[in-house]
Amino acid sequence: MNSNPIITVEGLRRTYGSGRHSYEAVRGVDLHVRRGEIFALLGTNGAGKTSLLEVVEGLAPATGGRVRVFGKDPHRERHAVRPRTGIMLQEAGFPSDLTTAETARMWHGTLARPRPVREALEMVGLAGRADVRVASLSGGERRRLDLALAVMGRPEILFLDEPTTGLDPQSRRDAWQLVRTLLDQGATVVLTTHYLQEAEELADRLAIMHGGRIAREGTVAEIVGAEPARIRYRTDDAALADIDLLSALPALAGWPRADATGVELQTTDLQATLTALLTRARQSGAALTQLDASPASLERAFLAVAEQDAGASRPTAEAVAA
CATH class of the missing domain: 3.40.50.300 (P-loop containing nucleotide triphosphate hydrolases)
Structure with missing residues (x-):
């Protein structure tokens, strides 16, 4: 070329x-x-x-x-x-x-x-x-x-x-x-x-x-690489829904979020964050239901751009779930 x-x-x-x-x-x-x-x-x-x-x-x-x-x-x-x-x-x-x-x-x-x-x-x-x-x-x-x-x-x-x-x-x-x-x-x-x-x-x-x-x-790799991966789950364990405690997990991109739909984490290293989260869950005997871990994608990058007029740099948990 x-x-x-x-x-x-x-x-x-x-x-x-x-x-x-x-x-x-x-x-x-x-x-x-x-x-x-x-x-x-x-x-x-x-x-x-x-x-x-x-x-x-x-x-x-x-x-x-x-x-x-x-x-x-x-x-x-x-x-x-x-x-x-x-x-x-x-x-x-x-x-x-x-x-x-x-x-x-x-x-x-x-x-x-x-x-x-x-x-x-x-x-x-x-x-x-x-x-x-x-x-x-x-x-x-x-x-x-x-x-x-x-x-x-x-x-x-x-x-x-x-x-x-x-x-x-x-x-x-x-x-x-x-x-x-x-x-x-x-x-x-x-x-x-x-x-x-x-x-x-x-x-x-x-x-x-x-x-x-x-x-x-x-390139597609450059654009996707600039977006974080995402982890979403629901739990009855208060510690695994406490955003202050979750903020100590490794490689987080931004502050954790927890609401009625569940917990959402965004990360620059999906494996490191997910491993640490699952280790905590195992140690506490807690169950993580509706667990979804997804890498960054072009679709996520596109949605992040589309959300800009709404004042958001990335899709909300509700928008992604929809």
Whole structure:
């Protein structure tokens, strides 16, 4: 993987409207994407992912800041950037009366060095549906047609906005394999997704957006490693529910919590804390019921970001239980 960035974003802002009725969807974002990597952009609903991506794709101008793709402004120098990119939007809006093949041929005619129509359809498993009208395709098949058109131009950078929404599990994994194949062929991939497993499976690096800003960025291991593991249980033993006594357990991340739902501990070393807790329980003859020990995860990191507006840095015990 080339360490030089193929996409650079510095202080990016995007505002809708003006005056009292304006809304700032992207609020000073900095990020870079290296040539030959898969970069995933995650975020809560309304976090600004699509607004950010549209500026990087050249579909909309930035309100402020600087964006460079292949060293060029993707909006002002769109003629130089667009032929080298492929874009899969959340919704494409195909003419319903055309067949799958006719739609692909129509798009084929707009590209400088396209793959053959048959090849592009085979890549997404639609060759057998070439003569079917778009109106008769399922939602998942239309999504695969979106992907076929996005890869038809042999893009150096492929932008995928929620690429597997509506796909069945097997089609989703087929799409993942196609993305890996394109990566092996030298492409760079930027994707937004609500499927955390998709980001874990594919991404070299990722960023989590919230409130128009980047809240976390790094590899999956780096982001997960910054979150504590969690232990939850219920007990009738007062000593094992006493937060002052529990605070002496090793490797705790923050103060223990105990309420009507039980006890929750967060730890930077799950094995050390759990071993000490179980040793105490054995020594006192106490029972720990509904014991749950879970390592840090991307889902936990995502939920921690999502909880920020509520004034919490991590999910509450009630939120996790729900």
